[in-house]
Amino acid sequence: MALLFFLFWMVLNGKVTWETAAFGAAVCALAMTFACRACGWSLDREKRLYAAAPRIIGYLGVLLWEILKANLKTFRTVWGRGPDPVVRTIRTGLVTRMGKMALANSITLTPGTITLNCRGNELTVHCLTAEMAEGLDENIFEAKLKRIEAVLHG
Secondary structure (H helix, E strand, C coil): CHHHHHHHHHHHHCCCCHHHHHHHHHHHHHHHHHHHHHCCCCHHHHHHHHHHHHHHHHHHHHHHHHHHHHHHHHHHHHHCCCCCCEEEEEECCCCCHHHHHHHHHHHHHCCCEEEEEEECCEEEEEECCHHHHHCCCCCHHHHHHHHHHHHHCC
């Protein structure tokens, strides 16, 4: 997070000088001190976040690809024949609330699907077509999120 604070500082400043970098490092150190004391952040969590960064970036790539594919399917469905909506409940093996929330939001971000409810290990999803509902059983999001959970939460 300290590195992200620093990069954000440099981007907002708009110029790279020794003074800007030194002042930015001091501001980032203060921000990290605040995050550690007030928000329960720790250097161990920071290390795990950096270790999970490649998996998180990979997940975001998969998410964008799935959104693009779903946009095309949704376009064809809406402009072709009328949709036959389906509501399906799926079970997830994710253990953290953050993982379940990320899965629910990823499903909702994918056009043609909306997560209606998330209770325990079950998500209720509204799908524009039965074909989209079938894809929920083998969704790639959950596998990627499990790998991220494994790094972040041991």
